[in-house]
Amino acid sequence: MSEPQSSYRARIDALATASTGLKSRDRSFVTAKIITGIILLALAIWLMKYQPAHIAWILLPAACFVALAIAHERVLRRLRQHTRLAAYYERGMARIENRWATEASTDSITNGLQFLDPHHPYARDLDLFGPGSLFQLLSTARTAPGEETLAAWLQQPAPISEITLRQQAIRELAPQLDLRETLVLAGEEAKGKLHPDALIAWAEAPSPFRRAALRTLFLGLDAAWVASLLAWWQWRWPAPALALSLINIGVSYKFRERMLKAASGVEGAQHDLALLAAILAPIERHTFAAGKLHQLQSRLTCSGICASKAIADLTRRLAWLESNDNWFVKLLNLFCFWTPLCTLAIDAWRARFGPSVRDWLAVAGEMEALTSLAVYTYEHPTDIFPTLIAPDTPRIEAEDLAHPLLARDKAIGNDLALSSASNGLQLIVVSGPNMAGKSTFMRALGLNIVLAQAGAPVFAKRLALSPLQVAASICVLDSLQGGLSRFYAEISRLKQIDDLARAPMPVLFLLDELLSGTNSHDRRTGTERFVRGLLTRGAVGLVTTHDLALAEIAEQIGPHAANYHFADTFDDGKLHFDYKLTPGIVQTANALLLMRSIGLEV
Known part of the structure; x- marks a missing residue:
């Protein structure tokens, strides 16, 4: 059991023990209030009937009842606080044990879906908001200003100076469980009430x-x-x-x-x-x-x-x-x-x-x-704070980088280096079969960059990067309400990425199965020309594809581009993946094997 797990479990057990005692006191106070109320009523009736001149004597049991009510309310308040804190630590255990996404229905923390802007350059593509999102994993905010601030930090990269200040503050706050308990109890009162x-x-x-x-x-x-x-x-x-x-x-x-x-x-x-x-x-x-x-x-x-x-x-x-x-x-x-x-x-x-x-x-x-x-x-004590590099040329150097929404003991890490320097690698074309890990790796890179530029630690052994504007085309959807086809929605996103690449901040582009809504010739030509334009403006990034014809783009561009792939093996009717990024073009395909494995005659 990790140190955070043992700390949370110890506090949950202590709260359970204290709550048991408080519940016993609650029952005692209820009994005492009932007895005192009966005495008060009986005395009032007797005095009014036989001793009306001494009716003031009812003030004594009345005062006792009031004192019991005040003391009882204190016990109930402490019991409510213990219940809130226990729920808070149980949510922490769910996050550590990677149960946080499946238990979302019982979690009072929002998933941030209200902050999802379909026009944002990467929010939908990287699962920033919504069920099972990065925001849901991160947020412990109990007020609207807290949720809004966290959402804003995830959607906009901070300057290096601000990132450094946040890292220092986060390092100091991380071990302070007692302070967080105080803030949780204060924030719980404001949850849904502060306007x-x-x-x-x-x-x-x-x-x-x-x-x-x-x-x-x-x-x-x-x-x-x-x-x-x-x-x-x-x-x-x-x-x-x-x-x-x-x-x-x-x-x-x-x-x-x-x-x-x-x-x-x-x-x-x-x-x-x-x-x-x-x-x-x-x-x-x-x-x-x-x-x-x-x-x-x-x-x-x-x-x-x-x-x-x-x-x-x-x-x-x-x-x-x-x-x-x-x-x-x-x-x-x-x-x-x-x-x-x-x-x-x-x-x-x-x-x-x-x-x-x-x-x-x-x-x-x-x-x-x-x-x-x-x-x-x-x-996540094994996560590390990234090193921020002065913004001279766009650069990313990652070692053993993995997807931050996956369990730490199951995720597979990969190395990556991108740079727009004269001898750097600006573009990686990632090929591979279905389910091999291409999109997951792309999202892993994007989410870790988002975390780094918000001031948070990242899921990697080492990460160094310069300031970058993340821009992605991974999960582009059509819109019946807006009258947009998927292809038109995709090229609209590409126009947005192109506009960002013309801005002062360098762009990290993440393009998954680009222009899949058109014929293979247009797709090949359009992808190469679009990517060349981004590279000319100093952008760096990844392009994933099933279409091996697109792998030729890296060869056409030259030394600033390279082919990598994720592969699979098929044994005993089952697919096996190692999720490791490997140089070169993929040499396997699994579509027919997958179809046959479920009984389709192809």
């Missing part, structure tokens, strides 16, 4: 008031009204009190709609900000060494006040506002301006801290994305 768009809209909305003038007006009228009441009491002058009461009622009525409108969005913001504070507080308190984590912490301070304390201050102001439900406050509001002043205090908070809310959400998102990659790092 970042609505919160940002409220925080950044322009103020509808001239706060200084209104505050001066309301305080002045309040002071004058109180003074008029004192004058009435001291010198029997009712006229000023009556006049000021009428004036204050009129002013309150004039501003009533504006104040109600301003306060209407506060309750939703209060809930979202409380959840955000629960997520940010552990980040603020923790001591970090990595520069990236220090940067995130520094962004949680505004005007010398950390985000969680600022949100706590808003909570107090909202509590003042909520007091207007009290009948005494409602009566008082007719003559003085308690509710308007509370609304202005909240508006003042929004003017001071509102512009920071977007950044606080961004920090929460980045922290969850880093934590997701740290969990992946911890659960």
Whole structure:
């Protein structure tokens, strides 16, 4: 059993033991509350019938019942937390044991399908999102900002400087299980409840008031009204009190709609900000060494006040506002301006801290994305962090590189070297029979490059690369809704790849069975011309094919291209694959053998 497995199993067992004790206490509290409730009811009936003058004695069992309820709720809260943490570690065990894809239906983590853009240059082709995807394997985010940040990192390569900072942060976060537990419990409360768009809209909305003038007006009228009441009491002058009461009622009525409108969005913001504070507080308190984590912490301070304390201050102001439900406050509001002043205090908070809310959400998102990659790092201890090479010429050097979505003890690794340098190999044409591993190898390369440029470790013994824009044509589908045939959808993708190759960042192209929707002559000519154009612009990449005629492309292009293949053997009616990339053109074919093996007479 690996170290991550043993750590997770130990914590799952400890949580199970603690939960057993908590469930026993839960049953005891239920019994105690029932007994106390019966005593309270019986005592109340007896006192009302025989000793009504001593009815106050029911306060004693009532206080006991309240105390039991409070203590019971604490036990239930801890039990819920233990259940959440146990589920969290069980999901971790599923990932380590390669059960994560098949158990997706019971996993509360989303698979990121909402982020799948069919026009993205590689998201669909590399299984970035959806069931059994890289996002599903990686994501432990519990909030929308965390999922959005991780999805964005997977879809856009980061600069080398940013990748280096992320790697340092991920290395530091990887072994910190206790911190992750705290973040998980905070994030669980926010799962499906935090509404970042609505919160940002409220925080950044322009103020509808001239706060200084209104505050001066309301305080002045309040002071004058109180003074008029004192004058009435001291010198029997009712006229000023009556006049000021009428004036204050009129002013309150004039501003009533504006104040109600301003306060209407506060309750939703209060809930979202409380959840955000629960997520940010552990980040603020923790001591970090990595520069990236220090940067995130520094962004949680505004005007010398950390985000969680600022949100706590808003909570107090909202509590003042909520007091207007009290009948005494409602009566008082007719003559003085308690509710308007509370609304202005909240508006003042929004003017001071509102512009920071977007950044606080961004920090929460980045922290969850880093934590997701740290969990992946911890659960795959044999994976390595890649070496980033200065962007002089496009270059990839991989040793024992394998598909990151496969089990570590079953995946087959391969070596690869691509470079647009004068003596480098820019193009590899990969031939081979069905099921030999051509598409899997292509996806393995693409996914590892995506992981590397997001800051994560990769499934390889060694990987060095320069900044690259991945572009793939592997899983191009037709579109009935869009009226596109598969062939037209494919050439549209090729146009997108060509446009990317003209941009400053070099392209890594991954082309599987290119132009299979046309005749062999057009396919051969079109593929060669398209690939030559990419190579001229400094791109590097792979082309896979079943059609051995396409293998001639490498010979036509010259020393910057080479043929490799995946082979198979057929013994005792069964196909066998070694999934090893081998120089040269494939010499075997398995289509007829496969057809005969299932009883077709061909």
